[in-house]
Amino acid sequence: MKKLFIAAMLFVGLASFAQDMDQKPARDQKERMTPEQRNEKHLKKMTSELNLDANQQTQIKQLLAERSAKVESLKEARKAKKESNVKPTAEEKAAFKKQMDEEVASNDAKMKAILNADQYKKWTSLQEEKRDKVREKMRERKDENN
Template sequence: MKKLFIAALLFVGIASFAQETDQKTPRDQRERLTPEQRSEKQLKKLTSELNLDANQQTQVKQLLADRNAKAEKLREARNAKKESGTKPTAAEREAFKKEMLAEKDANDAKMKSILNADQYTKWKKIQEENKDKAKEKMREYRKESN
């Protein structure tokens, strides 16, 4: 009886362990899109949410393409630096933050010139909602990894 009980516990333990290793993190499950695909997806979403006209669509498409191309370059540079094993210094991190902030402000100014006042207000609201969602996902991810 004791051996049977131990065998059953061992079986349940192995079965549950096997299931855990098959599961992927949300980050792994997310599809990898090219910058062009990301731009198209974002443009479709913005067009439906903000009711963009054809002229606005072309301007926003160009803005998104530029922004995603820059982001891809920065991502590649960061990954190359990670692979080399060198961590950025505090000054480099601060410079990167300033660069990102300047880029964000420039994009906001461009969007403000493209969109009308109503659309811009709605766009800013969407940006805030997305920011909140991202923060929540990071909290969940940190809880899972701990």
């Protein structure tokens, strides 16, 4: 009886481990894309969702390139701080949050200038849906960790 129970536990453990292995490659694939590839993919998605014309595509492509360059520089700065094991102070965190809010507002204003009223309205609703999905994933991860 003990051997049967141990064999069953071993099987369940291996099956759950195999499921975890199946889920990781999709994440690794996403991380391997270059910033240019991500920008192209994002531009194609926006073009199909918002029916962008050629001029709008050019402007948004430039905006995405600028944004990804800023993100890469912020990632490098964050990585350097993390490697030095220096925890950010409350003031640094507040300054970073303010900087990110300004970036979001700037990006929003630029998109509003590029898109027409209907496209902008649809873009803002898509952004809100995206934020909701991220919040939901964060809640799920928090629940998993607790």
